[in-house]
Amino acid sequence: MAEHRSMQRAALLDAARSLLSEGGTEALTFPALAERTGLARSSVYEYFRSRACVVEELCAVDFPVWAAEVEAAMAAAEGPEDKVEAYVRQQLALVGDRRHRAVVAISASELDAGARERIRAAHGALVAMVVEALRDIGHEQPRMAAMLLQGIVDAAVRRIEFGMTEDPAVITDAAVAMALRGVRG
16 A cells, blocks of 8 residues: 555656746646646545645655765766866756756756755755855856856756757756856856
8 A cells, every 4th residue: 555655656746847848837736737647636636735735745855866966976076176076067957858858957947945945945955066166166156157157057948948949968067167168268
């Protein structure tokens, strides 16, 4: 029974990821979740009390996976500049991934304070990964630089997400150049 429940919960989360990546948070409704999973709407409420609960669980499940991939890419890089580049490139490489798109949709949406706080904490952990590399490069304010660097990544994510005319590889290279060399390119 417990295994069946955990499979249904996983199916609901997977359906939620699809709905979020296809249509943003507006698309994430209990009727849509019920339809995608073949469960009765009342059954969806047995697993999650609200949309915010679905979103919070997705964050708890998906953010660590995403962060671990970024961390692994940074660990494989040699020097601090290579680590910064890996930080940018790996996040942008994940844009096509449904988990990433779901997290982006969640991050952009109006959520209750608890869900927003969890997202902020997860983003904070991501940004914290690059602080040391920025310190090693010689940044006088590595924490602030890390936040600004994440701003570059977030802007590039949005540009790729919204299907701008440039190839995602071009956007990624531009984001890396901005991260490493600023406006001088």
